[in-house]
Amino acid sequence: MVFSNLFFLYFFLPLNLICYFLAKSIHVRNGILIVFSLFFYAWGEPRYVPLLVGMVLINWIFGLMIEKYRGQKLAKAGLIxxxxxxxxxxxxxxxxxLILGTTHDLFGLPSVVPQILLPIGISFYTFQLLSYVVDVYRGEVEAxxxxxxxxxxxxxxxxxxxxPIVRYKDISEEILYRQINRGEVARGINRFxxxxxxxxxxxxxxxxxxxxFILTDAAVADVSRFTQNAAALSAKPAVILWMGVLFFMLQIYxxxxxxxDMAIGMGLMIGFHYKENFNYPYLSSTVSEFWRRWHISLGSFFRDYVYIPLGGSRKGLGRTILNLFVVWALTGLWHGASWNFVLWGLYFFIFIALERLxxxxxFARLPGFVSHIYLLIVVYFGWILFRFKNMALIGVVLKGMFCQNGNPxxxxxxxxxxxxYIFFLAIAVIAVTPVVHNIGRAISVASGRSAAWFRVNSVVQVAMPLVLLLISTMSLVGNSYNPFLYFQF
Incomplete structure (x- = not known):
């Protein structure tokens, strides 16, 4: 089940909220959230609910062990x-x-590579549990x-x-003592x-x-269709390839x-406050800034639990570059079990290292727009590495973009x-900037100074969520194209 699903929108979420607000005690409300959450997870793959619960149980036991033996060797043993x-x-x-597939390609072993079904969201909840036990060990939160x-x-x-990857210490108090007020519920509805x-x-x-414009994910992933895919990409006009990558660049953000946005909004509806995960990354001027704005919860995780423990930038330039290499190799690997993701991570490592060097x-001596154009070009071509798991197809696309496949x-x-599609493209580009947000904020500020603007703001706050829900529903009804991009996470 995904959030952009009519069953979720018109049955699951309303029923969850009704049950939640009818309950009087926080303990009953928490129980309701657990039941709905496990049902939500089981909707797609019930076989992996025990894995999720089991991983929580393991880390709960080790967390208690770390707390009990704090300051002793057994605490470190619990963390390990x-x-x-x-x-x-x-x-x-x-x-x-991935590992067995690589050894099979290189050495012929094993003879048959098992295809293991990936539990949805395992990277997210694994990292949340890791942050929990590490923070307990550091004494930043009680077990x-x-x-x-x-x-x-x-x-x-x-x-x-x-x-986003939510850290336990950020919401530990809210598990038992969260408060709900109408203003935050309204904010949550608008955000959702x-x-x-x-x-x-x-x-x-x-x-x-x-x-x-390029290829579907299913086609790209089908190794048996490589010749067909390569021929299709080779024949496409260069401008179509450029636009296809641009639309993918917009889609993934x-x-x-x-x-x-929807997660943060649902949290606000019931008193949880999750941190922002994106801050208009395509407005950045450097790759380093881009990654401070893109998937903030993941970047901060690797910073606090990998980069800084390795020494960060405290042990000289050479060690800093090595630490960055490790972080970005892991960042790429986190995004998917394929070598193109590792290449994608190391691609960004190269530019971050060059920026530091x-x-x-x-860029400090050049006009600001130069570094911004540089960033967009780097990120744009990076998404090609992200999209295509087959390295040969990456080469076909890059050649085709410069008319080197004999294509026009x-x-x-x-x-x-x-x-x-030019009008839609303009709307999508505006949507990745803070233009709409700034307009809303300007109306909100004006509403505090003028009765007329106050009425306008009141109408917008009430009508906008309804209008957006209606438009979204119309888009989803009868539309079989509603991909879930995070199956590989």
């Missing part, structure tokens, strides 16, 4: 045990097929003595399968509705166009940030297609 168990399970379910409260934190359907429209209307359309000094730059049909 928790990390080994969590990372081993993540490795088996997410990376074992949770009640198993079901830790299960609630880990399995909460708002963020269990698509993030905006995220839903971003996903259902904009991201899905961008994805449909990306599939039409709009899709991912939409899920974070000299590029930042160069454009055709009459290509020009007509692009003109048909």
């Amino acid at each position: 045990g928790a990390c080994i168990c969590s990372l081993t399970l993540l490795g088996i379910f997410k990376y074992l097929t 949770q003595t009640h198993f079901f409260r830790l299960l609630l934190y880990t399995s909460l359907f708002h963020q269990c399968i698509a993030g 509705a905006a995220g839903l429209a971003k996903k259902a209307v904009l991201a899905n359309t961008c994805g449909l166009l990306a599939d039409q 709009l899709d991912f940030s939409a899920y974070s 000299f590029l930042n000094k160069v 730059w454009t055709t009459f049909e290509a020009n007509t297609t692009l003109l048909n």
Whole structure:
């Protein structure tokens, strides 16, 4: 089940909220959230609910062990045990097929590579549990003595399968002492509705166009269709390839940030406060800044639990570069069990290292728009590495973008297609900037100074979520294209 699903929108979420608000005590409300969360997770793959619950149980036991023996060797043993168990399970379910597939290609062993079904969201909840036990070991939070409260934190359907990666210490107090007020409920509804429209209307359309202009994910993943895929890509006009990658670039931001918007909105509706996960990353001027704005919860996780413990930038330039290499190799691998994701992570490592070495000094002497264009070009081509798991197809696309496949730059049909979508493209580009947010904030500020603007703001606050829900519903009804991009996470 996904948030942009009519069953979720018109049955699951309303029923959850009704049951939640009818309950009087926080303990009953937490129980309701656990039941709904496990049902939500089981909707797609019930066989992996025991894995989720079991990983919570393992880390709960180790957390209590760390708390009990704090300052002693057994506390460190508990931390190591928790990390080994969590990372081993993540490795088996997410990376074992990749490892065995690689050894099979290189050495012929094993003769048959098992295809292990990936549990949805395992990367998210594994990292949440790792942050929990590490923070308990560091003394930044007390171990949770009640198993079901830790299960609630880990399995909460708002963020269990698509993030953001919520740290236990950020919401530990709210598990028992959260407060609800009408203002935050209204904010949550508005945020959820905006995220839903971003996903259902904009991201899905961008994805449909990306599939039409380049290739569908299913086609790209089908190794047996390589010759057919390569021939199809080679024949496409260059301008179609450029636009296809651009629409994918827009889709992945709009899709991912939409899920974070909806998660944050649902949290606000019941008193949870999740941190922001995106801050208009395409407005950045450097790759380093981009990654401070993109998937913030993941970047901060690797910073606090990998980069800084390795020494960060405290041990000289050479060690800093090595630490960055490790972080970005892991960042790429986290995004998917395929070598193209590792390449994608190391691609960004190269530019971040170059920025630290000299590029930042160069950009400081140039007009600001130069570094911004540089960032967009780097990120744009990076998404090609992300999209195509087959390295040979990456080469076909890159060659085709510069008419090196014997393909034309454009055709009459290509020009007509692009003109048909130019208005939508403009809307999608605006959506990745803070233009709409700034307009809303300006109206809100004006409402405090003028009675007329106050009435306008009141109407907007009430009508906008309803309008967005209606438009989103119209987009989803009868539309079979509603991809879930985070199955590989």
